[in-house]
Amino acid sequence: MTTLDESATPPVSESSVRRAVMASTMGNAVEWFDYGVFTSGAITGTVGKVFFPGESNAVLKSLALVAIGFIVRPFGGAFFGPLGDKIGRKPVLALTILLMSTCTFLVGVLPTYAAIGIAAPIILLCLRLIQGFSTGGEYGGAATFIAEYAPTKKRGFYGSFLEMGTLTGYILGNALVLIVSLSLGTKHFDTWGWRIPFLLALPLGIVGLYLRSKLDDPPAFRKLQEKGEEPEKIPLKETLAGYWPMILNLIGIVILLNVADYMLLTTMPSYFTEHLDIGANTATMIIIGVEALQMCVLVPLGALSDRIGRKPLLMTAAIGFLVVSYPAVRLMQSGNLVALFIGFLAVAMLLALILAVIGSTFPAMFPTRVRYGSFAIGYNVSTAIFGGTVGVVVEALINKTGDKNWPAYYLMIAAAIAIIPIMRIPETAGVSIEKIDAEEEREPAGAR
DSSP states (O other): OOOOOGGGSOOOOHHHHHHHHHHHHHHHHHHHHHHHHHHHHHHHTHHHHHHSSSSTTHHHHHHHHHHHGGGGHHHHHHHHHHHHHHHOHHHHHHHHHHHHHHHHHHHHHOOOHHHHTTHHHHHHHHHHHHHHHHHHHHHHHHHHHHHHHSOGGGHHHHHTHHHHHHHHHHHHHHHHHHHHHHHHHHHHIIIIITHHHHHTHHHHHHHHHHHHHTOOOOHHHHHHHHTTOSOSSOOHHHHHHHHHHHHHHHHHHHHHHHHHHHIIIIIHHHHHHHHSOOOHHHHHHHHHHHHHHHHHHHHHHHHHHHHHOSHHHHHHHHHHHHHHHHHHHHHHTTSOHHHHHHHHHHHHHHHHHHHHHHHHHTGGGSOGGGHHHHHHHHHHHHIIIIITTHHHHHHHHHHHHOOTTHHHHHHHHHHHHHHHHHHHSOOOTTOOHHHHHHHHHHSOGGGO
């Protein structure tokens, strides 16, 4: 492999970088719009009641429906990630956003259990699996796209916008469900109103697809193509054999990221309603308010990481979760809404420290030729095992033990695990993509 030097990389205009960031962020927003809609349905149990027989355990059925798509995410990552390293980031990202938005739209037109019986949950399951498969290739590609377009000294700043898409999509999904529910009332919402937010996913996906169609692949990848250095075959074997130590480090950090992310975004809403007797609308408004505050700090934190590094923010978050999680959850259980909000905000701000830097940290852990695949495989294996299952596992542990503190215990365990890989990864703030490629050529990750 020929070393890439910085002078050989085609210059990228600021406007091109901004378009790349917007196009990548839009896909993430579509993905999390879907989760926002589904978790709002989980709070009320609407999705469980509409697509499954009987009304018992409707919330648990809804959470299981959220979790089921995660089973195939590693397979999607293993397929789309190396494919993106072979044929380019742009065509793969166009396909994933189209699949995600179409599946969400189809849920909105799917007949209910009352109309077609057992076929309803079967079709819904298939749609969730297709969506989970496509999502496996979305996040790693979007993060890679931004990291390879962004200037070295602003990679943290631009990378933070990826999670702005996460929160925007999730807030939009939750807010739409709340608005439609309040406007129509429970009867009409449960009958047909729940479909409206799902239907809006398709136009969002079309906008994202249009934005992505207007961009070229990132300069570093185009340079590989010009030199004839892109893999002749889809490089799954090379990715796993040569870069497994760094993939394991990524998995360890993503354990904390996903336990915290899915705990706060998909588990705590139902935790509030099921175990703290908070009304569904009140719980949704608390989630939306805290997420809006998270959005206010993401970009400043991303810019800060360009100056002081990514690892200090990651380590602060991990230690913070170890120390703060238990008292924060106890505050939420106090019965006082203000105390609940403060406790939830405390752990949400720790999560923001991680969200602000993952878009710039994870892609820079791997060289260009295997970046998409390595990121997608490690991220999605960890997400499937520790992310999408959070709601079901925590709910089951609380029901079995009667201990409502399991959200705190789970966060603390994940934080303890993440500290070790955070210490082991290299600091890449201020390090160019070209230098990362050159260093990997001299000393492949598997040799370390």
